[in-house]
Amino acid sequence: MTTNDSKLTKKDFTSDREVRWCPGCGDYAILATVQTLLPELGARPESTAFISGIGCSSRFPYYMDTYGFHTIHGRAPAVATGLAITRPDLDVWVVTGDGDGLSIGGNHLIHALRRNVNLKILLFNNEIYGLTKGQYSPTSPLGSVKKSTPMGSIDRPMNPVSLALGAEATFVARSIDTDRKHLSSVLEAAYNHRGAAFVEIYQNCNVFNDGAFMAIKDKDQKDHNQIRLTAGEPITFGPDGENAVVARGDGSMKIVPTEEAGDRVVIHDPNKPEPTTAFALARLSHNPTGPTPIGIFRDVDRAAYDEVSRDQVEQARVDQGEGSLEQLLGSGNVWDVVS
Amino acid sequence: MASDVGTDVAERTHVQLSNAVVRFAGDSGDGMQLAGDQFTNQTAIAGNDLATLPDFPAEIRAPAGTLAGVSSFQLHFSDQDIHTPGDAPDVLVAMNPAALQKHLGALKSGGTLIINTDAFSGRNLTKAGYDEDPREDGSLTDYQLHEVDLTTLTLRALEGHIERGELNKKEAERCKNMLALGLVSWMFSRPIEETESWLESKFAKKPEVADANVAALRAGWNFGETTEAFVFTYEVKAAKLPPGRYRNITGNQALSYGLVAASVRSKLPLFCGSYPITPASDILHELAQLKRFNVNTFQAEDEIAAIGSVIGAAFGGSLAVTASSGPGIALKAEAMGLAMITELPCLIVNVQRGGPSTGLPTKTEQSDLFQVMFGRNGEAPIPIVAASSPADCFHAAIEAARIALTYRTPVVLLSDGYLANSAEPWRLPEVDDLPDLSADFGFTTEPNTPDGDFLPYLRDPETLARPWALPGTAGLEHRIGGIEKEDGSGHISYDPANHHRMAELRYERMDKIAAGLPPLEVDDPSGEADVLVVGWGSTEGPIRAACHDLRARGRNVARVHVRHLMPLPQDLPDLLRSYETVILPENNMGQLVTLLRSATLVDIKPYNRVTGQPFSATELIDVIETLGWGESA
Numbered sequence: 001m002t003t004n005d006s007k008l009t010k011k012d013f014t015s016d017r018e019v020r021w022c023p024g025c026g027d028y029a030i031l032a033t034v035q036t037l038l039p040e041l042g043a044r045p046e047s048t049a050f051i052s053g054i055g056c057s058s059r060f061p062y063y064m065d066t067y068g069f070h071t072i073h074g075r076a077p078a079v080a081t082g083l084a085i086t087r088p089d090l091d092v093w094v095v096t097g098d099g100d101g102l103s104i105g106g107n108h109l110i111h112a113l114r115r116n117v118n119l120k121i122l123l124f125n126n127e128i129y130g131l132t133k134g135q136y137s138p139t140s141p142l143g144s145v146k147k148s149t150p151m152g153s154i155d156r157p158m159n160p161v162s163l164a165l166g167a168e169a170t171f172v173a174r175s176i177d178t179d180r181k182h183l184s185s186v187l188e189a190a191y192n193h194r195g196a197a198f199v200e201i202y203q204n205c206n207v208f209n210d211g212a213f214m215a216i217k218d219k220d221q222k223d224h225n226q227i228r229l230t231a232g233e234p235i236t237f238g239p240d241g242e243n244a245v246v247a248r249g250d251g252s253m254k255i256v257p258t259e260e261a262g263d264r265v266v267i268h269d270p271n272k273p274e275p276t277t278a279f280a281l282a283r284l285s286h287n288p289t290g291p292t293p294i295g296i297f298r299d300v301d302r303a304a305y306d307e308v309s310r311d312q313v314e315q316a317r318v319d320q321g322e323g324s325l326e327q328l329l330g331s332g333n334v335w336d337v338v339s
Numbered sequence: 340m341a342s343d344v345g346t347d348v349a350e351r352t353h354v355q356l357s358n359a360v361v362r363f364a365g366d367s368g369d370g371m372q373l374a375g376d377q378f379t380n381q382t383a384i385a386g387n388d389l390a391t392l393p394d395f396p397a398e399i400r401a402p403a404g405t406l407a408g409v410s411s412f413q414l415h416f417s418d419q420d421i422h423t424p425g426d427a428p429d430v431l432v433a434m435n436p437a438a439l440q441k442h443l444g445a446l447k448s449g450g451t452l453i454i455n456t457d458a459f460s461g462r463n464l465t466k467a468g469y470d471e472d473p474r475e476d477g478s479l480t481d482y483q484l485h486e487v488d489l490t491t492l493t494l495r496a497l498e499g500h501i502e503r504g505e506l507n508k509k510e511a512e513r514c515k516n517m518l519a520l521g522l523v524s525w526m527f528s529r530p531i532e533e534t535e536s537w538l539e540s541k542f543a544k545k546p547e548v549a550d551a552n553v554a555a556l557r558a559g560w561n562f563g564e565t566t567e568a569f570v571f572t573y574e575v576k577a578a579k580l581p582p583g584r585y586r587n588i589t590g591n592q593a594l595s596y597g598l599v600a601a602s603v604r605s606k607l608p609l610f611c612g613s614y615p616i617t618p619a620s621d622i623l624h625e626l627a628q629l630k631r632f633n634v635n636t637f638q639a640e641d642e643i644a645a646i647g648s649v650i651g652a653a654f655g656g657s658l659a660v661t662a663s664s665g666p667g668i669a670l671k672a673e674a675m676g677l678a679m680i681t682e683l684p685c686l687i688v689n690v691q692r693g694g695p696s697t698g699l700p701t702k703t704e705q706s707d708l709f710q711v712m713f714g715r716n717g718e719a720p721i722p723i724v725a726a727s728s729p730a731d732c733f734h735a736a737i738e739a740a741r742i743a744l745t746y747r748t749p750v751v752l753l754s755d756g757y758l759a760n761s762a763e764p765w766r767l768p769e770v771d772d773l774p775d776l777s778a779d780f781g782f783t784t785e786p787n788t789p790d791g792d793f794l795p796y797l798r799d800p801e802t803l804a805r806p807w808a809l810p811g812t813a814g815l816e817h818r819i820g821g822i823e824k825e826d827g828s829g830h831i832s833y834d835p836a837n838h839h840r841m842a843e844l845r846y847e848r849m850d851k852i853a854a855g856l857p858p859l860e861v862d863d864p865s866g867e868a869d870v871l872v873v874g875w876g877s878t879e880g881p882i883r884a885a886c887h888d889l890r891a892r893g894r895n896v897a898r899v900h901v902r903h904l905m906p907l908p909q910d911l912p913d914l915l916r917s918y919e920t921v922i923l924p925e926n927n928m929g930q931l932v933t934l935l936r937s938a939t940l941v942d943i944k945p946y947n948r949v950t951g952q953p954f955s956a957t958e959l960i961d962v963i964e965t966l967g968w969g970e971s972a
């Protein structure tokens with residue numbers, strides 16, 4: 001049992017269950033980062049709940065020694081919403097994947113985001129259906145040759161960050177499974193955000209889609225392709241910062257050599273009330289095969305749905321007084337029958 | 340409308356009636372539901388027992404004047420205890436030709452027919468499918484016909500209001516339902532003050548509209564009083580109901596209050612996650628008004644999210660409910676399986692409507708019994724409780740919550756479109772007499788094994804309920820989910836023998852619920868009946884009324900009403916076997932009968948009809964006589 005005095009460690013967040021992902025799966029790295037980070041952030045196992053859907057990533061709760069709920073395909077945000085509304089004392093995390101969160105559960109995801117329910121939503125994007133053994137997913141690149149698409153997929157992939165921004169999420173970020181430092185910093189910011197925090201994590205499925213994120217993970221390529229977004233800093237990238245992001249006249253973004261950019265280099269500001277610039281940044285890449293922004297795209301304050309919803313209950317109790325069942329039953333037109 | 344005594348009042352005859360059935364019918368824009376509701380209120384205040392049957396189209400505003408757009412409201416009231424909204428009306432108010440066309444067939448021969456003759460124009464007649472004007476072709480001669488120019492009278496009554504610019508002609512015309520109500524109120528010797536004050540409070544923000552409606556209401560009353568066309572007035576004396584305080588209540592309202600009562604009596608906050616659907620939406624609306632009871636309502640993005648949120652809230656320790664109807668329940672099926680396997684207490688309300696698919700959204704049916712019983716993958720038993728009358732929805736909701744909390748399981752609560760919208764007088768229960776649900780469960784706060792571990796599927800041997808340990812409780816951190824779990828530990832398990840054992844346990848828990856039910860109450864005053872009528876849900880009223888009538892005619896007939904459909908009461912099989920003939924009427928094509936035949940091997944005789952309307956007592960009298968004695972009266 002844990003008490004508030006003891007200093008918690010990774011061990012306190014690690015369950016006794018044997019981890020069953022394929023050896024080499026990117027999920028291991030994410031799990032280790034989360035288990036290490038939570039005690040550092042002061043989270044309590046008993047006050048933490050991980051809610052997941054179905055898919056490889058959704059096994060995550062079993063490995064956390066917190067409260068956990070492995071629900072059904074796509075529905076984790078809905079279950080988490082009910083928990084978050086009724087239990088303000090908990091940290092509620094959602095773990096989902098590209099199939100779970102964007103395909104079968106897309107509706108719940110966008111509504112949780114637009115409502116701004118106080119949830120930390122981690123979307124492990126591996127651009128593939130892993131658990132069902134290798135069909136293309138809503139984030140697989142156009143033309144993906146997979147089991148169900150022998151002649152190549154013909155539907156345009158979804159960009160999770162664009163989608164979240166379109167749903168007017170108040171916190172939208174992207175990180176990478178094996179970049180512990182970057183992932184930790186993004187998750188810490190998500191943890192401290194009141195409202196829905198959406199974090200897309202590029203996660204390698206080494207069995208069915210190995211190397212999908214090579215362009216931004218491989219040590220020879222990543223410096224060329226990672227566009228690291230840092231609040232207050234000009235957006236430049238490349239081994240020597242030789243590339244810069246500038247805005248076109250229509251507001252969209254393009255990459256130019258830094259020396260040509262001059263003072264047109266975009267200064268990153270995730271706190272901008274309008275999501276327009278964040279959206280334009282998200283459009284710089286569809287699948288991370290070239291220069292791709294990572295970091296916090298957007299982080300703004302807006303009332304959280306669950307808080308306002310509880311406030312209404314409180315308000316009703318203040319305005320109308322605590323409900324009396326006798327009064328309720330006897331409301332409206334009543335009459336007495338005497339024997 | 341069997342008349343009793345006639346007393347002369349001036350040149351009019353005042354008739355004492357034991358009971359009467361009045362039906363208002365008009366275009367869906369004519370305000371018939373509102374007129375009916377108000378007549379119901381007056382009737383309740385007069386102390387009659389009553390039952391109502393609203394019937395309206397699924398379209399919000401079907402094309403004016405068409406048969407599809409007809410909306411009606413029937414009220415049965417009596418100086419006796421009654422159980423149905425009545426069969427054939429004694430009085431029909433038809434606001435246009437379509438309403439006449441659709442409802443005339445139901446009117447009793449010799450019944451009173453009031454038609455708004457202003458609406459009988461050529462175009463309206465054609466739209467209603469009349470080749471000839473029914474006022475002229477002799478088809479109305481069987482009735483006491485009153486041709487009243489309701490629209491003209493309304494406009495005349497509101498002349499001043501129009502002149503003063505308080506409302507335009509169109510708005511004034513809309514008050515004709517109040518004129519019709521005033522007239523019918525006069526016919527039945529009803530004071531209209533209550534309706535007046537109701538109008539004033541309803542239109543508090545638009546006093547000119549309130550004024551106009553009150554003026555039309557009074558004009559209708561005065562029209563009855565002054566015109567010589569109406570030679571009869573009627574009175575139905577107060578019913579001798581058991582002493583107590585009464586109110587009128589619809590099924591949806593009673594169900595919502597039952598949920599609040601269950602929350603108060605269990606000391607758990609109530610959470611309702613729902614998605615709008617006819618005819619269940621009123622439950623969400625009602626609960627949204629009751630936040631002061633620590634009720635949180637969540638209008639979800641879809642039916643699946645609604646039950647998802649309920650499962651989350653139940654995991655967190657709320658009394659959680661989702662209310663829907665057949666199509667929505669279909670969408671919830673997978674999540675109901677999750678609630679079942681994770682053994683979280685929650686309520687799923689199905690206010691049944693005509694199916695399949697979108698079906699008949701505003702009509703009633705009992706055809707979702709198989710759906711809630713079997714509509715899930717795998718062996719997934721979920722208890723089912725069915726409400727039998729509008730007021731019973733209150734008690735059925737508390738009973739459903741009792742089972743959910745005691746045995747830690749989702750429970751389906753069945754209502755239907757008829758119960759949802761119909762009203763009846765309800766004797767208010769004493770709050771202290773309601774079951775104390777807080778005694779039926781407790782949250783687990785300590786490890787449940789000698790070595791200090793917590794096993795989330797270690798069951799209470801009495802109830803087979805698993806512990807309900809809430810997030811936030813230190814030391815009891817655990818994981819649940821939809822994958823098969825090991826008995827006791829709740830860990831993921833693919834072990835064949837364990838899976839079989841878990842399936843058995845899920846059914847054994849149903850047996851525990853059945854063992855805790857009170858004995859069935861058989862209604863057999865003679866004690867000598869050979870014929871038993873079995874019912875469930877909203878058929879109780881017509882079955883009770885039919886049996887009452889048959890007994891009065893010397894037929895010994897017994898009756899039992901089944902509230903718990905899953906698990907079935909343990910004494911039901913023997914009970915059915917002890918009668919020579921067992922009859923089961925239901926508003927579906929034979930669902931409970933199939934289950935009961937299989938459970939009891941008794942050759943039960945079914946009677947089935949799905950027309951979107953509840954059974955009438957007359958219809959069931961015939962059915963029971965024919966199936967019970969091989970002859971009909």
Ligand code: SF4
Nearest residue numbers: 022025056130205206
């Ligand atoms: S299939 Fe892919 S995503 Fe799933 S566990 Fe294996 S490597 Fe990880």
